[in-house]
Amino acid sequence: MDKLRRVLSGQEENEELGLTDQVLDASTLSYSTRVKWFVICFAGGILCSILGSALLFLPNGVKLFAVFYTIGNIAALSSTCFLMGPLKQLKRMFEPKRLIATIVMLLCLVLTLCAVFWWHKKGLAIIFCILQFLAMTWYSISYIPFARDAVMKCFTTCLS
Template sequence: MLSRSKVDTYTATILTQRVYGFASCLGLSIVFGLLSTWFFLSPTRFAVLYTLSNLLMVASTMFLMGPIKQLKSMFDKGRIVATLVYLTAMALTLVSAINFQSFVLTVAFFIVQLGAMVWYSLSYIPFAREMAMRMFGSMV
């Protein structure tokens, strides 16, 4: 049987590793996101760096929540549409940049990807989507 102090030490080690994984992925996400703006006029480089940035951002939260809980949360009833749009837009951003070499399509899917990511992120904040809809409605 493990002593209480060994269990506490083990738990603290796991939590520390998760925080390091989160911080590393988030830091790399920010770096790749900033680099993508440098290559904005090069569709392939921009799309790869920006999409990699988004994938690392999602991976960073998996360190905090755990992958299974994160995936269940992503495909929860209230988030499934935003998640599917987000993942599809990521794929289409890469396809339009790599296969079609189309700047216009790449930017269009980038905008969809950005919007889906914001909508998905707002789902974690109580009443944030409703507030965003009211703000957007008053601007229009």
């Protein structure tokens, strides 16, 4: 009788799930909540990036620029976790077609902060921010079907 109650209440499936799946299943958000937090996180990321760019021209502004720009990119990147979930996001980030862009992007995030705080090389920090932007763009367009092919064709046509 207990088994029948568990089947009818849907508890039998949870026993077969692993601990991680049970925790993630218990913490799911509604679709509208996911979309709202995606927009909030993405807009916050854009705002941080714009604020960092505005702070670039202040004294010691390169440090603020690097920090805010990096935080903005991390916020924009993590905003998609609300749409597809953190595990699926991580799995998709490291798919073979995105692997190089992901590694370059994450490496540039770290190197930007290293250049500003440990190496004290402002020019290098700006170069790493530019590389962050390019890697993030290349990573982002990998989610749009045939977008990378179109960009590559455009560049080869312009260079020819």
